[in-house]
Amino acid sequence: MATLEIKKVRKNYGTLEVIHGIDLFINNGEFCVLVGPSGCGKSTLLRMIAGLEQITKGDILIDNQVVNNISAARRGLAMVFQSYALYPHMSVRQNLAFGLENLKMKIEEIDRRILEAARLLRMEEYLQRKPGQLSGGQKQRVAIGRAIVREPSIYLFDEPLSNLDAELRVATRVELKALHARLGNTMIYVTHDQVEAMTMADKIVVMNDGIIEQVGAPLELYNKPSNKFVAGFIGSPKMNFIQFDYLPNSLKEKAPPNSISLGIRPEHLSIKDENSLLLNVETVEQLGSDSFLYGTTSGEQKISIKLNYQTDIQANQSIKVGFKLDDAHWFDKDGIALTS
Amino acid sequence: MSAVLKFLSRTQGKNGPALVDWISYIYLLLGFLIIFLPVLWLLLNSIKSQFLLQKLDTNILPLDYDRVVRATVFGPEGKEIFIMKDMPEWVIYWNELRDEDKKNENNPNEFISNYEGKEYYALRTHLGLVSDHAKKLIKQKNLPEWLIKYPSMFPDAKKEYDPQEFLTNLNEEEIRLMSEFLGIKPYKPNGFTSQILISAINPETNKLEEYSVSRLNNNKDTVNARLISNPQGGIVKLQTQDIIVNKKLRPSWINYSDPLTNNVRGMSFDAVKCLSNSLFVTIVATIITVLINSMAAFALSKYKFNGQIIFFIIILATLMVPASVLIVGIFKMVSMTGLNGSLWGVIIPGAATPTGVFMLRQYMLTIPDELLEAARMDAASEWSIYWKIVFPLALPAIAVLGILSIIWRWNDLILPMIAVSTTKTAYTIQLCLLDFQGEYVAQEHYRLAMTVVSLIPTTLVFVFLQRYITTGIANTGIK
Known part of the structure; x- marks a missing residue:
């Protein structure tokens, strides 16, 4: 003791x-x-x-x-x-x-x-x-x-x-x-x-x-x-990081000041229009219980998504993925997390 | 047993032995013979009699020949050479018998009473009866006492006496005896040498006849032989391929029993002392060597300290100094520290060996440092890390060093010569063996036999320790 x-x-x-x-x-x-x-x-x-x-x-x-x-x-x-x-x-x-x-x-x-x-x-x-x-x-x-x-x-x-x-x-x-x-x-x-x-x-x-x-x-x-x-080390698969410049304007407005990048975990992304990004799906992995989608958004920013259901989305398809704003993490130029 | 046979008869070819099998077996057999033949030769030579060894006999087995005696008797008419056959063994081997056996088992006086004339004279000399008989005669005839001492006097002293005047009153036989005893010309000590009996066709008569030869050498085309029926006829040359030689197996066990029971003529050979000295040196020196070397290796392999590499290089560099260069230095060190004449003077100078340190260090490097750290966490002192962890794990390497050290120490001649050559009681077996060849005596038969005896301990050690060389117990614990 x-x-x-x-x-x-x-x-x-x-x-x-x-x-x-x-x-x-x-x-x-x-x-x-x-x-x-x-x-x-x-x-x-x-x-x-x-x-x-x-x-x-x-x-x-x-x-x-x-x-x-x-x-x-x-x-x-x-x-x-x-x-x-x-x-x-x-x-x-x-x-x-x-x-x-x-x-x-x-x-x-x-x-x-x-x-x-x-x-x-x-x-x-x-x-x-x-x-x-x-x-x-x-x-x-x-x-x-x-x-x-x-x-x-x-x-x-x-x-x-x-x-x-x-x-x-x-x-x-x-x-x-x-x-x-x-x-x-x-x-x-x-x-x-x-x-x-x-x-x-x-x-x-x-x-x-x-x-x-x-x-x-x-x-x-x-x-x-x-x-x-x-943020990147904890959690699997890794958190997605998207540079601020490539975000759609609708999202840029909601970011706290001095943001340089957005972090969003794959499991927090879902297929919906709210706060959405356009994603070109490149690979689909079906694990039965979960599905993983890998693709790129504008500016060749790599994105992965974890869905807790089986999906019929195919590779080379374009989809919109969105998230709740509460799940988003914002980082400044030194990589320090900002509170929104 | 059947498993062993099955293993041994395994072949690479599916139907009987293939070429590879033949080559392997021939190779193995050749290797076996190369290693084993010299040992076998030593073993078999060690039971050859002194006679055979002196004749440079080249047979593998201790085959003794039928022997005859070539006697040379000197008389007033000059030298006479003749052959005596059918002598009992104890007479032929008289000079090789022990003193007790001579006295206890045989009666030379009774034996020579069956002979007369030149054969009697020859036997009398050979069996050492001349001085006995002469002394009896001197007493019997009341001749002066100094006659007994006369044969052993210096030439200057002899000039003051004249034995001739006392011989005039004696009969012919008595004159002969006294002359042989006193060494008065034309009498000389009679010769009596054992020779080899062979048979061959006499080129002159074309009949099979017996000859005596002093030495047989199969590498030479001819043999110098003396015809037994006409010994005075001189030496004839016979073709080696034409002669018939009778041999019989006659191992000479006295080669072993004499030195082991301290019964060597002309010198004192204490086998127990020699062997126990060697045993002491070997055991104590090996223990010290293993301890010192493994401690040095432990420090060099498991600790980080300034000058580590330099120390290691210095230790290794001593490998390049030839041992013979160090002889004088070691002698001075041994005598200045007062260790000369003591077995410690043999043990201590050779205790630390660079080979051992190097070998153990390399082995200890393979022991994972995590084991030592675990032991440190387990509150082990540095000594117990060495003694309880590193030492047991390095046992395969330590066994190799131990075996090497035992063999080095047992066979070592140089260090004992430097340290104890002046002290007979501290002789190791190798020095003792050297003693058999002195300036005036060469007792090769004893030396060969004792060499075999000295080989026994190292052989046993190797048989019992070699399995440690092959077991690697260190590689099993860490996953």
Whole structure:
């Protein structure tokens, strides 16, 4: 049980700065997801929290204690690695016990914690096996179990689901969420997958290029992205952006001043005349429950539309697509969201 | 068993062996022979008798020939050469027998009482009875005591005595005995050499006759032989292809039993001491080598520090310095630190090897850093990361280094020579083997046998450790 505070943290590799001063506060018991494209510095930030990377500037505080110079071992955190990093020469039981033995814990206590974790993660039957004899999902459980037995104040996850197949990923996602509900610990989770971020997080931190773009609850980010990057990153398919100059005059009038572009999510577009754009359909994808239309509007602006019904619209057809003004996002020349 | 047969008889061709099968099997057989023949040759030579080895016998098996004795007896009439057949083995091999066996199992005095004349004289010399008989005679006839010491005196000392005057009162036989004992001309110690008995057609008579030869060499066209029925007739040359040789298998186990029981004539060979010294050096040095090298490799592969590359290059650069250049330096270091004469002087100078550091570093680079980070998160100290994570995961490479180190150390001759050559009690087996060939003695039969014994430990080590080379246990844990 702990809070985490990051104050003006910077990280340099030689002369190259990769984290440009980050401030973040994570509450006790919060499930916080760091999300961003690859290379945005989210893993580096997590490793700095863990103590595996030195901090160039700034402070990291756990429970209001500065931990900058405290080694990874003494911070009381546990981390689940992307590759699981199980010790290949030890059995599952030894893998779980290793960290506790290093803390000179009593054998009875070690056994108790291992049994508890094994029951929680349903891995009693393969405690004696070596990691090489386990499937991907089982290894994942062991990796999480290794964190659980430590009873850490904060759990750190570094893209833990990226090595699982799609089906298992969804199942594990649900399990992780349930685990968080049961344990109630603070968890920090790094991913590049916005679906994971949306489904699991209490709080999402969107990072790009070494800075934080926006912090907020999943729906807050979806509904009120504070800039064009967040708007484009959260939501699938991506939000459509149309340059202001190519908008019909009827729409230009309704835009807030200084608007440079309009953002509208594919699922918010529908085939109607109100606030409409003329669209040349190029591709139609029918998924049964949903239909996706891809096309261009004036000025070769690319548009995609998601319809939640089956449609008879064909490629090369021209249609009018409209939206509710409330669903529109307007951005100025720096990409900052404007309120209409 | 049937599975093994099925595996071995598998072919690439569908109907019987194809060309590829033939080539593969011929290649395998050739490789096997190239590797195995020298070992086999060593094994079989190690049970050949000293006689055969001295005659540079080229047979694969320890085949001994029918032997005869060529005796040379000196008398007032000059030298007489003759052949003696049908000697019992213990007489022929008398000089190769152990002292106890000579005394316990045979009675030379009783044996030679069956002979007389020149054969008696020859046997008396060969069986070492001349001095016994002479000493008895000196006592019996009350001759002066100094006669007993006379044969071993320096030439200057001999001038002060005149043994001739005491011989005048003796009979012919007694004069002969005393003259042989004292080495008075025309008597000389009689010769008694074992020779090979062969049969061949006598070119003069065209009859099959027996000859004795001192050496058989199949690479030469002719053999120098002496006709047994007329030994004084001198040497004749026989065509090698025409001769008939009788051989029988006679492995000489004393090659092994003598040195192992410290029964080598003329020197002290303590097999237990030699082997245990080598064992100590090998085990301790290998443990130290593996520890030091893996620790250095761990630091070089898993830590980032200033001068990392430079250290690595310096370590590698020492590979380019030939070992022989270092001999004097190592000798000075060993003697200045007072380690000479101690086994530690053998162990310590060779403990850190650039090859080992390089090999282990390259292997440890393949161990993922995430494992170390996971261990750090698991509150492991740097020592326990090394000892509990990196060391076990590098075991395949460490086993290779271990095997190499064991073989290097066991077979090493240079370092023991530098460090302990002056201290006999610290000799390793390789130094001990060297001892069999001295300035005056060459006991190749013992050396070959003990070489075989010295090969046993390295062979066993390889048999038991080689599976570690092939198991890669490190690649299984990270998905």
